[in-house]
Amino acid sequence: MLRGLLRSLFGLRPTLDLHGLGVPEAIAETERFLRAAAAAGEKEVRIIYGKGRGSPGGVGVLRAVIPRWLENEGAPLVRRIERDLDPTGDDGAVRVWLA
Numbered sequence: 001m002l003r004g005l006l007r008s009l010f011g012l013r014p015t016l017d018l019h020g021l022g023v024p025e026a027i028a029e030t031e032r033f034l035r036a037a038a039a040a041g042e043k044e045v046r047i048i049y050g051k052g053r054g055s056p057g058g059v060g061v062l063r064a065v066i067p068r069w070l071e072n073e074g075a076p077l078v079r080r081i082e083r084d085l086d087p088t089g090d091d092g093a094v095r096v097w098l099a
Helices: 002-011 024-038 061-071
Strands: 015-016 046-049 078-086 091-098
Touching: 015 024, 024 046, 024 061, 046 061, 061 078, 061 091
Parallel strands: 015 046
Antiparallel strands: 046 091, 078 091
């Protein structure tokens, strides 16, 4: 209960950072993370997939793959998804409300 109160006061939520992972590993980690968070009673999590600046051509593969996976295959685990914009208005993460 104290943990939940502190999280809500400071806006903290469990976070998964997928930087450096390939697509299969990132999807597997995302599914594992969501299942563990749901089992722990979490209502909201954050998943960071990056902006792709270090990727060939500056286009991040995970930036497209992870939100699409959450909307399709991951849909039974997810109630709502929202892109998490940084101060420049760019996205490199999503907020996920668990089902």
